[in-house]
Amino acid sequence: MKLGMLFSGGKDSTFACWRAMQHEEVACLISVLSRNEESYMFHTPNVRWVPLQAEAAGLPLVQGETEGREEEELADLRSVIRLAMDRHGIEGVVTGALQSLYQASRIQRICADLDLWCFNPLWHTDPHRYLQNLLSLGFRAVITGVFSSPFDASWLGRELDRDTIRELEVIACTHRITLTGEGGEYETFVLDAPFFRQRIVVQEAETAYRTDRGVYRITRAALEEK
Amino acid sequence: MILIVDLCYREGSLSLYEFVEPVAGIVRRSGFPVQVRHRSHLSRQDLAAVERIILCGTALRDNAFAAEPASFAWMKEVRVPVLGICAGMQAMALAFGGSLTPSQEIGTTEVRCTRRDPLLEGHERFPAYELHGAGVTPPPRFLVLAESDHCIQAMRHPELPFYGILFHPEVRNEWVVERFLALPWRIC
Structure with missing residues (x-):
C-alpha cells in the first residue's frame, strides 16, 4: 500500500514514518508550513528544514502552506493530501499522533472524506x-x-x-x-x-x-x- | 491467559500498533498474560487454553473481516467471556445472525446506558471515542446495553458473557476492559 507520511520533522512523525516503512511503502512525506506559531495542528519551530530531512531520507516531499487559523488549516491540510494523492498515488496517510483526539479525529475525518486509509502507529504507545x-x-x-x-x-x-x-x-x-x-x-x-x-x-x-x-x-x- | 484477536487486514499489519497493542497493554497492566493471534490463524488449541477473549477494532477503511463471517463461527462454541471492540462487536453481530448498518462516527460522543449490566454499571453516561463506519443490528435476543445519538454502543448475549462495544475503550475508557477482565463469571 502506498502511503503519505504527515511529517513535521519532529521525533513522532519521523518514528511513525520508520514504523510505516516496516510494513508498507511510504511514497512521500507531506508537510504543512504554518505561518501561525500557535498552530493547532502543525508545530512550527523548524518545519522549514523538512525539505532537508526529506533529502536525507531520499523521499519526495509534498509541501503546502497555511495561515494556521483553526479549522481553515484543516482545509489546507486536505488540499496538500489531495496533491499527494495526485502526484504519488497514495492510498493512505500515516500520522505521528500519540494521544491527541483533536489531531487524530480531524485527520481521520479528512481521510474518510478522501477515501484514504489512516494509520496512527504510535497511538497510545507506552x-x-x-x-x-x-x-x-x-x-x-x-x-x-x-x-x-x-x-x-x-x-x-x-x-x-x-x-x-x-x-x-x-x-x-x-x-x-x-x-x-x-x-x-x-x-x-x-x-x-x-x-x-x-x-x-x-x-x-x-x-x-x-x-x-x-x-x-x-x-x-x-x-x-x- | 487472555487471547486477543487481531481483526486487521493482514497478520502483522501497520494497524496492529493502533488497534491491538493499546488493548494488549491494558490487559498486561491488569496483570494478565496475553496471547495475540490474527483472525486468520486462530486454532482450536488457541481457543481452548484461554480464560477470556478480546476482539480488537480495525482501521476505518478496513472491513476485510466482515467479508468472512464464517471465520467467527468459533464464537458459538467457546465457553469463556468474549469482548468485541468496534470491528469485534461487528464480527460478533455477524457470527450470531445480526447485521451491519452504515453509520459513521469519528471522535468523541456521549454513550448512554439503557440497561443495567455489570460491565458498564456506575457509568450511566460517559464520553467515548468512536471510529467506525458501520453500526450493528444486534442478533436476535441480544440485549442492548448502551446507545449514542447515532447507533447502538453496547450489546450482550442473552445468556452468556459475550459483549460487543462499538466505542474504543482503549482511548480514555480503559476501565471497560479492566472491568471485563475482572467480571467474576466463568462458564462451565
Whole structure:
C-alpha cells in the first residue's frame, strides 16, 4: 500500500514514518508550513528544514502552506493530501499522533472524506518504551522548542539522549507534563534516523527564551555522510 | 491467559500498533498474560487454553473481516467471556445472525446506558471515542446495553458473557476492559 507520511520533522512523525516503512511503502512525506506559531495542528519551530530531512531520507516531499487559523488549516491540510494523492498515488496517510483526539479525529475525518486509509502507529504507545526505542534504533533528535514550566533555556538545542530522557521522566512526574511532549510541552527536530541516507548537521542556530517558552531556531544546516 | 484477536487486514499489519497493542497493554497492566493471534490463524488449541477473549477494532477503511463471517463461527462454541471492540462487536453481530448498518462516527460522543449490566454499571453516561463506519443490528435476543445519538454502543448475549462495544475503550475508557477482565463469571 502506498502511503503519505504527515511529517513535521519532529521525533513522532519521523518514528511513525520508520514504523510505516516496516510494513508498507511510504511514497512521500507531506508537510504543512504554518505561518501561525500557535498552530493547532502543525508545530512550527523548524518545519522549514523538512525539505532537508526529506533529502536525507531520499523521499519526495509534498509541501503546502497555511495561515494556521483553526479549522481553515484543516482545509489546507486536505488540499496538500489531495496533491499527494495526485502526484504519488497514495492510498493512505500515516500520522505521528500519540494521544491527541483533536489531531487524530480531524485527520481521520479528512481521510474518510478522501477515501484514504489512516494509520496512527504510535497511538497510545507506552511513552517510556517509545523513547527508549527511539534511542536504541538510532534516532537522533534535538529539543527545538519548550512551552511549559519547568523548562529553562538550557533545554533548547539539547539532544534527546539517555540523560535527557531520564530528566524528562522526573519532570513528567513532578510537573504533570507528558513524557513525550504530546501536550505541546516541548518540540523536537530529528537529525538522523535509521532510514536517513545522510545525517543532518546543525551549523548555526539561535535561541529565544522568555518565561517558560523558547525556541531553538536552526539557521544553517547541511547533510553529511553517515 | 487472555487471547486477543487481531481483526486487521493482514497478520502483522501497520494497524496492529493502533488497534491491538493499546488493548494488549491494558490487559498486561491488569496483570494478565496475553496471547495475540490474527483472525486468520486462530486454532482450536488457541481457543481452548484461554480464560477470556478480546476482539480488537480495525482501521476505518478496513472491513476485510466482515467479508468472512464464517471465520467467527468459533464464537458459538467457546465457553469463556468474549469482548468485541468496534470491528469485534461487528464480527460478533455477524457470527450470531445480526447485521451491519452504515453509520459513521469519528471522535468523541456521549454513550448512554439503557440497561443495567455489570460491565458498564456506575457509568450511566460517559464520553467515548468512536471510529467506525458501520453500526450493528444486534442478533436476535441480544440485549442492548448502551446507545449514542447515532447507533447502538453496547450489546450482550442473552445468556452468556459475550459483549460487543462499538466505542474504543482503549482511548480514555480503559476501565471497560479492566472491568471485563475482572467480571467474576466463568462458564462451565
